[in-house]
Amino acid sequence: MCVGRYKYHSFYYLLYNAGEPKKKRRKKEHSYALLLAYQGKRYCGMQVQKDQPTVEGELFKAMAQCGYIPEEDIFSPIRFSFQRAARTDRSVSAARQMCSMRLFLENHENFLKTATGELNKHLPDDVRVLGVRRAIRTFTAHRDCDKRTYSYTLPTFAFARPDELTTSKYRISEISIADLNDVLAMYKGTHNFFNYTSGKLVSFYRTLS
Incomplete structure (x- = not known):
């Protein structure tokens, strides 16, 4: 009897709901x-x-x-x-x-x-x-970034000496490049870069490689 009632209700459910649109998949x-x-x-x-x-x-x-x-x-x-x-x-x-x-x-x-x-x-x-x-659910690109690599491109006449002519034909000398690399090498490693910031960071220490 219970089985018959189940079939009976199922038949009328299908009959009266056949034309109803299916529910959209939940986002x-x-x-x-x-x-x-x-x-x-x-x-x-x-x-x-x-x-x-x-x-x-x-x-x-x-x-x-x-x-x-x-x-x-x-x-x-x-x-x-x-x-x-x-x-x-x-x-x-x-x-x-x-x-x-x-x-x-x-x-x-x-x-x-x-x-x-x-x-x-x-x-x-x-x-x-x-x-x-x-x-993962907690991932954020800014917070979870542990390293950033920057590349700067600029004309070499920016490193010319005050007494040097800087026309379009100017090319930096090998000696000047060596001197520049010696100066830049001083920034390698872990240092306090407070003077290069707005002063509002949590930590002013950065590691440059």
Whole structure:
């Protein structure tokens, strides 16, 4: 009798609910690490700004176009816990820049497979996503970064002596290069760099290799 009642109710449930749409898969929040590279020449730094071209501005617009974030979050990255390992200024480029974020997505596995290609379709040629990986829940690119590598390029006439002519034909001498390297070598190792900071850091000690 119980079995018959079960079949009876199941039949009418299927009859009256056959036309109802299936429930959408619930979106789940996951943490991700995104590796970025960009040429900063035409940008006013990395950090997103309204009315200014920035690297993050291009990235967030691409993310919105792909449906990874709502359009209203483009200028509010705190809403998806976005962090970058290091902030770069106007015209500064990055060969490798690590970013972290938390996203609500319906299909996590598909995102990992396709996000790099989909984002690059919507990004300008001077901003490229190199890869996306799942991260642990507590990962943040800024806090968990334990090392940063910087490369500075400048014309050699910046090191010319006051009495030297610095026309376009100027080339620094081997002796001057050796003297410069001797001075720069003094910064190697662990030192207190208080005089090079705003004075608001937790620690002023840094190690240069």
